[in-house]
Amino acid sequence: MTEPVLSVRNVSRKFGALIASNNVSLDLRPGEIHALIGPNGAGKSTLIKQIAGGLRPDSGEVHFLGRDVTALSTVQRARMGLGRTFQISALAMEDTVLQNAMLGALGAGRRPYRFFRPVLKDRDLREVAETALDRVGLLDHAAIRTSDLSHGQRRQLEVAVALTLKPRAFIMDEPMAGLGASGSKRLTGFLDELRHEAPILLVEHDMDAVFALADRISVLVYGEVIATGTVEDIRNHAEVRRAYLGEDA
Numbered sequence: 142m143t144e145p146v147l148s149v150r151n152v153s154r155k156f157g158a159l160i161a162s163n164n165v166s167l168d169l170r171p172g173e174i175h176a177l178i179g180p181n182g183a184g185k186s187t188l189i190k191q192i193a194g195g196l197r198p199d200s201g202e203v204h205f206l207g208r209d210v211t212a213l214s215t216v217q218r219a220r221m222g223l224g225r226t227f228q229i230s231a232l233a234m235e236d237t238v239l240q241n242a243m244l245g246a247l248g249a250g251r252r253p254y255r256f257f258r259p260v261l262k263d264r265d266l267r268e269v270a271e272t273a274l275d276r277v278g279l280l281d282h283a284a285i286r287t288s289d290l291s292h293g294q295r296r297q298l299e300v301a302v303a304l305t306l307k308p309r310a311f312i313m314d315e316p317m318a319g320l321g322a323s324g325s326k327r328l329t330g331f332l333d334e335l336r337h338e339a340p341i342l343l344v345e346h347d348m349d350a351v352f353a354l355a356d357r358i359s360v361l362v363y364g365e366v367i368a369t370g371t372v373e374d375i376r377n378h379a380e381v382r383r384a385y386l387g388e389d390a
């Protein structure tokens with residue numbers, strides 16, 4: 142089997158008496174969308190933070206591109222190519238769309254930045270940012286203030302910022318949240334393509350999107366992965382139906 146790009150190994154994390162991650166293992170393979178689903182408070186965000194670097198596990202390891210990154214910071218992981226979009230927007234609302242994309246490219250740059258040159262005049266950076274905006278369909282909006290974008294367009298911009306990293310893997314935290322039907326359809330089509338460039342760990346409540354996109358799904362309940370499998374496996378999984386889909390199996 143091909144080596145996973147990202148692998149979470151027996152990760153546990155407590156908050157006081159609460160076990161937010163309970164011996165979680167999962168991996169992300171080349172070319173796949175692996176969806177992480179679970180009820181509110183199941184521990185999805187906590188797990189994502191440990192993968193991205195914002196929170197240390199009490200025990201267990203996170204490996205990325207064959208390297209143990211458990212002790213590395215968020216920035217170090219981002220520089221290795223771990224791209225992330227956020228549940229709550231991390232965009233600078235007063236800045237233009239292009240500025241946000243360029244600052245993303247700058248922040249994640251794997252080369253040292255040349256401080257003598259004003260950021261917005263850096264042609265390389267600008268090109269990286271414009272290419273990313275073009276890919277998500279926002280190049281026409283480059284000069285617009287980010288606060289003037291619709292909610293859906295902001296989510297597209299977040300994906301563009303993540304793209305400027307040239308990521309080797311994506312972590313996406315509820316990218317469909319707040320999008321209308323046409324917005325989520327569009328983003329679904331985009332993610333469908335994007336997986337071939339870099340695999341995506343997708344935290345998402347929109348089950349239509351999850352079932353349409355996921356190669357595999359892991360179900361988290363009370364901090365524990367109770368099942369991992371294909372869409373078909375998960376749909377037919379008795380414990381998942383009971384614990385998550387709220388059905389009498």
Ligand SMILES: Nc1ncnc2c1ncn2[C@@H]1O[C@H](COP(=O)(O)OP(=O)(O)OP(=O)(O)O)[C@@H](O)[C@H]1O
Pocket residue numbers: 156159161179180181182183184185186187188
């Ligand atoms: N910093 C913290 N301190 C204490 N408890 C926390 C902290 N962060 C999360 N928790 C708790 O850990 C549990 C898991 O929370 P988490 O936000 O990871 O769940 P989630 O699956 O992402 O939920 P949602 O779908 O609502 O975003 C919850 O009970 C939450 O209250």
